[in-house]
Amino acid sequence: MANLSAPNSNRRRQGSIDTARHTRYEPPQQVLDRYRPGKADPMRVLEVLIELFNAQHTALNKTVSHKTRQERADFLRRFFRNLRLKAGFKTLPDPRNLGQKHIQAMVTVWQRERLAPATIQTYLSFLRGLALWLGKPGFILKPDRYGLSLAEYQRHEHALHDKSWSAAGVDIDAVIGRVCGYDPYVGASLRLIRTMGLRRKEAVMLRPHCCVVAFAATGLPIEQRQADEYVWVQQGAKGGRPRFVPLDSLQRIEALQFAQSVAQGPDAHMGNPGRGLVENLRRFDYVMARFGITSKKLGVTAHGLRHQALIEHYIEQTGGVAPPVRGGEAGLELDAVARQSTARLAGHHRTRASGAYLGAVLYRRQHDEQAELPDEDALPAGD
Incomplete structure (x- = not known):
């Protein structure tokens, strides 16, 4: 490819x-x-x-x-x-x-x-x-x-607050489990968001049977190889930018297998086959509201689950160091590599877009804080 x-x-x-x-x-x-x-x-x-x-x-x-x-x-x-x-x-x-x-x-x-x-x-x-x-x-x-x-x-491109579910004290597995019991289609979509960092529309439109490709078919450089098989995220991708998510963990494999067990047919997507895309997206939003997955009730949204996945990916890439939005401070080189990987997983071309999930880059934050300090020569004597 x-x-x-x-x-x-x-x-x-x-x-x-x-x-x-x-x-x-x-x-x-x-x-x-x-x-x-x-x-x-x-x-x-x-x-x-x-x-x-x-x-x-x-x-x-x-x-x-x-x-x-x-x-x-x-x-x-x-x-x-x-x-x-x-x-x-x-x-x-x-x-x-x-x-x-x-x-x-x-x-x-x-x-x-x-x-x-x-x-x-x-x-x-x-x-x-x-x-x-x-x-x-x-x-x-x-x-x-x-x-x-x-x-x-000027847009604020970096997150000031952690929007992940764990930061709000939500029992992620328990909530997703209840949703799966009520609506398996929506529950499967949440599991895909949770493990692969998908957007809502990407998860609903994913075809879990035919989206799996071998590494050789991705066209990715050999040095980027992380798994034998990848999930090709294409439909619903923002800006029409497809990407490949490696099936490199048991959680991702199990989420995909559950989605395959729910989807009806080899070419089926994750929405209810009896509904169109708009209806399935509305159904997704309805189920979120029914289970309190809103800013007003549980203090989280479905998109916060994407934040969860991307923050956890960053922590994995840094060997356990939390991102700045959680108070972590990885070294500049390590931070840069982890951000690039996180941006790639999120489907962004610009590495700086990862700041919307991870917070400001450390050196930029330090620079901003330094700029806010008053000039010592301008301070009154004795201060």
Whole structure:
């Protein structure tokens, strides 16, 4: 099997959007030319742009998920409506005539509403996509150019609190056992999350019979070999990034075998075959609520079980040293290797993404703490 990592050639050239699959009969510019700026309804023009371009990724030569399409389309419609409702513009601009004054006005609205940094980053990303559709790369400026402070737009990429089940005092095996007795499909999914660090959607969509592959079929470098067989996590993977989880422990093997005993048929997934994907995801959430697996009741979520698996993986990789989110301090080299392994297990390309589960890198935390110390020369005498 070929290496699944995306080649550099897959990245989209700055400012270009591939619309061939969406404009089979006429070029997009020809479609847009039928709607004259100042004459056409701006919201109708926006719908045309969404229809032409929304399926395309703005950085890579691929399509985006239906979830991303829906969220981006909903945001753009809301953005233009709010130019009038919240930003005070009497006349909506044609999307092709969107100006910096419109962006600035809406950023000010977001500041007033105290939106989370991650939300603001997402909104600006959606607007960059719109700018690319219009052939205006670079139109959306950096956040600070709109008067946003670092605290208002910078995401917190490292965990400040341990979200694992054990940190909340939950008897993991007992809770999962009760769920298995009530709904084996959901219980099997929880066992997969617990042992392999899967996401909810990945676990529900996993096909436990046909996902097992030999190491030779993974395409992984020989120096990364950890087991004879691997679980190929493909369907439901975030960003369409598949990965391979080694069957290198009895817990993982037993979780997979239980999933195989529950799944009905060699090609069956972990959801109830009588339900579609959306229904199975809703069923999963319903069972979580029924057994108190919520922030309000047990103080944990199903995603916290993924945190549990990744934290335990880090501890295993460091030889027993806990991650920073639990107060541990592995050496920098050991920490770096363990983080890389944890990020790979989690399905992230960036090692720093592991900080969302493990906490800040030690040297970065020390640097931040040092930066907060007052200058000794500025202290009053005697302090």
